Structure formats: C-alpha cells, structure tokens
Amino acid sequence: RLHFVSVEKYPLSPEDLRRALALWPQLQAQAQQLLDQYVAIHQGFQRLVLANGRVTLTLLIGDALEQLPQLDARIDAWFLDGFAPARNPEMWTAELFAELARLAAPGSTLSTFTSTGWVRRLLNAAGFKMKRTPGIGHKWEILRGVFLGRPEQTPAPSAAKPWYARPAALGNERRALVIGGGLAGCASAASLAARGWQVTLLERHAGLAEEASGNPQGVLYLKLSAHGTALSQMILSGFGYTRRLLEHLQRGVDWDGCGVLQLAFNHKEAERQAQLAEAFPADLLHPLAQPEAQRLSGIGLACGGLFYPEAGWVHPPALCRWQASGTAIEVQAHHDVLQLRRVDGQWQAWDGQRCLASAPVVILASAAEIKRFEPAAGLPLKRIRGQITRLPQTARSQDLATVVCAEGYVAPPRLGEHTLGASFDFNSDDLTPTAAEHAGNLQMLEEISEDLLERLGAATLDPQRLEGRAAFRCTSPDYLPIVGPLADSQAFHEAYHALSKDARQVPDIPCPWLDGLYVNSGHGSRGLITAPLSGELIAAWLDDEPLPLPRSVAEACHPNRFALRALIRGKA
Incomplete structure (x- = not known):
C-alpha cells in the first residue's frame, strides 16, 4: 500500500481540480478516481482511498506549521513543492524543516525544485544531507538529499507520552x-x-x-464547535471520510446527499449558528433566512437556519x-x-x-x-434509549427535499416512509416501542414544521398504531x-x-x-x-x-x- 500525505493550505475546488487534471489526458483513469473521491474536503485531516485500497491519500488542509506537528507518521520520501522561496517564505523555515526531520524515517529521501542556497543550508542543519543535481524540464538545478539523523546539538522532539505511544507490532x-x-x-x-x-x-x-445501526434512516448531522475542539475536528474528518464511502452505495435508497437544515428555533440556537457561520466556509455550512429555507426544504417553516449542503441521510444497514x-x-x-x-x-x-x-x-x-x-x-460507557417513528409518505409530504432538524429530525421519504426522531430516555432498559414516545416524536415534528405535520395527516394518526423501533445509543462522558x-x-x-x-x-x-x-x-x-x-x-x-x-x-x-x-x- 502507498500512503501519500499532502499539506494543502488552499485546496483546489472540485471544478478547478477537474480543469487542472484535464491537462494530462493520459492519466484520465487515475484522475477520475481522485475526482470521484474529492468531496467534502474541509479543514484538518481528510482521508481518501484510491486504487481499490492500494493507495491512501491523507490531505492535511491548513497551514503546514499547524498541520504537520499533528501528524503521526514515518515518512520515507519528501517532496517539497510550492512557490519559489522568495514568494512563499513561510514554507521554507527552520521550524518547518524540524518537523520534516521529526517525521522522517531513517534514510528518508527529500527532493525539491528549488536550489536556493539558504534552503539547502537549513535542510542540512535539520539533519538532511542535501546536494544540487541536474534539474527537470525547465529547472537547471534541483535539490536532492537523504535524512542522516537529527544533529546532536538540536533539541529532541517531544515523544508521545507512553500511555499514548503505539503498541509494539504483534x-x-x-x-x-x-x-x-x-x-x-x-x-x-x-x-x-x-x-x-x-x-x-x-x-x-x-x-x-x-441494534442502533438498524434504523431505516440516520442523519449525517455535524454538531460542530466554533472553537476547534477535538470533537469538532473528529466530526469534520469523519464526515468527509463517510461522505466519500457513500459514493459506493445506491443514492436514493442507501443514502441521499439532500443536505441537512438545522433550524434556528430559539435565540440560543440562532447565536450558536451565527458563530458557526463565522468559523466555517460556506461550502460546509451557511445560514438561510426563512424564505430561502422554506423554498429549499419544500415545506412551510417558521424560521430559517443553518444549511449543510453536503450532508443528508443514510440507511445504516x-x-x-x-x-x-x-x-x-x-x-x-x-x-x-x-x-x-x-x-x-x-x-x-x-x-x-x-x-x-x-x-x-x-x-x-x-x-x-x-x-x-x-x-x-x-x-x-452509558446507554441512552432512543425511539424513531416511521410515517408513511403522502402525496404532499414527498415535497420534503432535505433533512430538517430542530430538537428532533425528519427525513425525506425512503421507500415510501419518512423517519422521525429521536427520543432520549436515560432510564429505560426496555426496547419495546411506546405510544408515548411516538406522541413525543410527533410533538417534535410539530415544532419543526406545522405544515409538514398537516401534510402527513399526523394530527389524525393514533400513536398506539404507529410503527417504529427503539435502540440504545452508547456514549462516553x-x-x-x-x-x-x-x-x-x-x-x-x-x-x-x-x-x-x-x-x-x-x-x-x-x-x-x-x-x-x-x-x-x-x-x-x-x-x-x-x-x-x-x-x-x-x-x-x-x-x-x-x-x-x-x-x-x-x-x-x-x-x-x-x-x-x-x-x-x-x-x-
């Protein structure tokens, strides 16, 4: 398996990448694989799997001096691209080269198109033995080298604490x-x-x-923080990886990237959404006023909210x-x-x-x-019981075009049914669906959209007769x-x-x-x-x-x- 790690501060948009790759028609098959996986590319670590699993591309989206210190890897070969050092000096610093040395495997090679003398000296000082060699294409000379080891006078990089160190191979x-x-x-x-x-x-x-993975529809809902918490970083990286996996499944039956609309249903939620809209790019999430939210969702809504265009629902089984x-x-x-x-x-x-x-x-x-x-x-670990309700679609409810969330969620129809949920019960160990929780889910639906409630005829539905399922979520403190x-x-x-x-x-x-x-x-x-x-x-x-x-x-x-x-x- 080939593992390729690339740091990209300003990643290309999918359309720009498509245009760039078109310059090499002989690589069309490989280029199409990359384009097929090039979805949901956002800040942080993004993993793409290519060539039927033989090639793994891990993109570190962000500044190299912020991303590389977080990388846990042993690198066998380095290639330093980027603009000329005079135009992009922050990419050619002793601090960055120290990170390359920390990550370099014994004998790791390094090459770069630049042949600037002070770059060569900084790399030598970091533990690489660099030399100028004949160039490629229009380049008269380039630099090539090998990692000899960290110089004795340089401080040792901080090792992983033993309780987080990698276990020995088995x-x-x-x-x-x-x-x-x-x-x-x-x-x-x-x-x-x-x-x-x-x-x-x-x-x-x-x-x-x-069990919990057996619900008919689960929502790809990104509960992010504007403050870059570990959980928020995990969600961003995990969302991208899952979205790329879903491209292998049947859209409309196994999943749908219809987007998720989180309603700004009270003042506190509206403030939280405003912070998120400031912290993240619009292709990940962006605010919608009530008229636009209503138009996009296809149903009547009392307020606007935050829209996640790449998200949607999945049939977990x-x-x-x-x-x-x-x-x-x-x-x-x-x-x-x-x-x-x-x-x-x-x-x-x-x-x-x-x-x-x-x-x-x-x-x-x-x-x-x-x-x-x-x-x-x-x-x-603790278990939290949750119950979903399955509602048959109607001629008017099928207009729902995106997942809509408030305290609960409702999804567009899959195979003739909407999924509505989900309750939270911290005390019950009984997985028998209850009419009381079906009624509670209908109440959450009313808070999401009275219009959709009416379209579904839910006001006349008997909670005793509704179908659904209950399962335990498993969570940590x-x-x-x-x-x-x-x-x-x-x-x-x-x-x-x-x-x-x-x-x-x-x-x-x-x-x-x-x-x-x-x-x-x-x-x-x-x-x-x-x-x-x-x-x-x-x-x-x-x-x-x-x-x-x-x-x-x-x-x-x-x-x-x-x-x-x-x-x-x-x-x-």
Whole structure:
C-alpha cells in the first residue's frame, strides 16, 4: 500500500481540480478516481482511498506549521513543492524543516525544485544531507538529499507520552476477530480487510445492524464547535471520510446527499449558528433566512437556519453490509461472545461453553456490551434509549427535499416512509416501542414544521398504531468515541501512580498494553460520522501507518484517557 500525505493550505475546488487534471489526458483513469473521491474536503485531516485500497491519500488542509506537528507518521520520501522561496517564505523555515526531520524515517529521501542556497543550508542543519543535481524540464538545478539523523546539538522532539505511544507490532499473523456487527464493527472489519487481514466478525443477532445501526434512516448531522475542539475536528474528518464511502452505495435508497437544515428555533440556537457561520466556509455550512429555507426544504417553516449542503441521510444497514461484504471478512451470526481468554498469544472468544473463534487481535465494537469483558469493564460507557417513528409518505409530504432538524429530525421519504426522531430516555432498559414516545416524536415534528405535520395527516394518526423501533445509543462522558488499544488497568495504575502526586510527570515506563486488544465504541448518535474513520484509526495503529487524525484528536479518543484522569484526580 502507498500512503501519500499532502499539506494543502488552499485546496483546489472540485471544478478547478477537474480543469487542472484535464491537462494530462493520459492519466484520465487515475484522475477520475481522485475526482470521484474529492468531496467534502474541509479543514484538518481528510482521508481518501484510491486504487481499490492500494493507495491512501491523507490531505492535511491548513497551514503546514499547524498541520504537520499533528501528524503521526514515518515518512520515507519528501517532496517539497510550492512557490519559489522568495514568494512563499513561510514554507521554507527552520521550524518547518524540524518537523520534516521529526517525521522522517531513517534514510528518508527529500527532493525539491528549488536550489536556493539558504534552503539547502537549513535542510542540512535539520539533519538532511542535501546536494544540487541536474534539474527537470525547465529547472537547471534541483535539490536532492537523504535524512542522516537529527544533529546532536538540536533539541529532541517531544515523544508521545507512553500511555499514548503505539503498541509494539504483534508479528506476522494477520488475523483478527471483531465483536459486534454494527457500524463500528463493520468499519473495523473493512479497514483491516482492505489491508490484507483475515477478519472474523462475530454478531450475536441473526444479521448485521440489528441494534442502533438498524434504523431505516440516520442523519449525517455535524454538531460542530466554533472553537476547534477535538470533537469538532473528529466530526469534520469523519464526515468527509463517510461522505466519500457513500459514493459506493445506491443514492436514493442507501443514502441521499439532500443536505441537512438545522433550524434556528430559539435565540440560543440562532447565536450558536451565527458563530458557526463565522468559523466555517460556506461550502460546509451557511445560514438561510426563512424564505430561502422554506423554498429549499419544500415545506412551510417558521424560521430559517443553518444549511449543510453536503450532508443528508443514510440507511445504516446498507453501509454495514457493504463494508462487511469483502471476501476477507467472514460474518458469523448468532455468535454471542460472553468472555475473552488469552491463551498462547491468541485471544479466544467464548460463549460460556465453547470457544467460538480465536485470533491474535480482537476489536471490541459491540457498543456498551463491551463492558461485559473484564478488560473493558472500567470504561465509562452509558446507554441512552432512543425511539424513531416511521410515517408513511403522502402525496404532499414527498415535497420534503432535505433533512430538517430542530430538537428532533425528519427525513425525506425512503421507500415510501419518512423517519422521525429521536427520543432520549436515560432510564429505560426496555426496547419495546411506546405510544408515548411516538406522541413525543410527533410533538417534535410539530415544532419543526406545522405544515409538514398537516401534510402527513399526523394530527389524525393514533400513536398506539404507529410503527417504529427503539435502540440504545452508547456514549462516553466527554461525548468523544472510545477508540484504540486497551491496557491492563491494574498494571496501568501501578506504572503511572506518580501522576496522582504530580500530573506533570511523564514516567519513562512502557504502557502495559493488553497485546492485540482494541476497542471501537462510544459513538453516541454520531456513529455514521465517527465510526468509519475510527476503523481506519485502529487499522493504522495495527499496521504502523500514518494516523488518519491529528495526534491530539487520536489521544482525545484514546481509552487510556479515563484512567489518566482518575489517577490525576486521585480517584483511581
């Protein structure tokens, strides 16, 4: 597999990219692959998968000096493009070259079209051995070099803290078990299978996507922050990755990029939307006044709101089935794993009486059910019951052209039905749909649009007779997913107990990893956006690849964050 990482402060628009690539008709096949994947390219890390998985392009959208320090990778070859140093001096600094050295693998090569003397000297000072060589095309000379190592007099780059460092490689046996057949499990299986792993996916139900991932329509809703939080960065990167995956599915049945309209239904929401409109570009989100919102949505609305033109709805089971359809993935239904055992370097999955399967790697992806396994029992996952209502479309309701959200959401019809939801119940463990929650969903619909309520004839509908389904969302206290390798909790506490006295310490003690045990859970109501990219994150750890997310975001999602906080607060 080829991993290509590119930093782009001002990425081309899709139309400009199309025009630029047309200059090389001999590359039309490769260019079309790139254009097909070049959607939802926004600030931060954006991962594109090309050539049937053989090429991965990770775009770092933003300033190089902001993006490269967040990159976790080992680079074998550098190419420095950009304008001449005199025209673009911020691209040719000692600070930037120090980042290249931090990321360079031993013997990494470097080339650039420039042959300017002070650039060569700065690169030499960073640890590269550069020399001028005959140029290419109109260039008389260019610079080529190799990384010899960081000079002794330069300060060492800060290493990853041991509790966030990458676990050591496990060996050559590329087999894995994934427990859970929802969005997180299918994404994890797909990312590993794309890298040549043989994956056994164990699902306790009769088929995939039987629980929270089984709703007829889920919304690609970007609940962003104007302040660049880790969650907001995760959502931006995850949204782009999921949107590119959806291009493989059948539009109109499996998904639709019809856009999402978030109504400014009160003063607080209107203020939040104004901040977001200032913080993000218009191709991601832009405000609509009431008349324009009404025209675009196709229904009567009491207010305007914020429109996300690239978003829409997804049929989650279709995404799960597509991700689990690879020949390297074996789905075993009716396999309810109750216990894990570690025997001779293998994880064994037991149902209480017999060993169902074994492999050196296990990914726990069964939402809050992962707490049944002792290594994950301490993770602070909680279940929140949610119920959706299915409403038959009418001749007048089919005018709804986009997802519309307020406290709840309503989606355009799929196969003759609208999906309306979803309730939040923090106390119930019963998944039987209730008339009371159907009535509550109808109340949310009235708050979204009295006009659509009337078009659906919902005022005459009997909540006792409505159809729908209930499932548990699984979320964490900080609303970030829990993704990454698991450590032995008792050994972790003993190794880093000093943090309870001084949180600034970084003990030089390797993390006591439970070799080969990973988790992908806690996605809440954002699983469509965060679960697929989390599968890529786990695969990158296992195969020692560039991470698809900024280091700070990967650490913010790491399972060890909770044990660390407990130690620092003296509660471990």
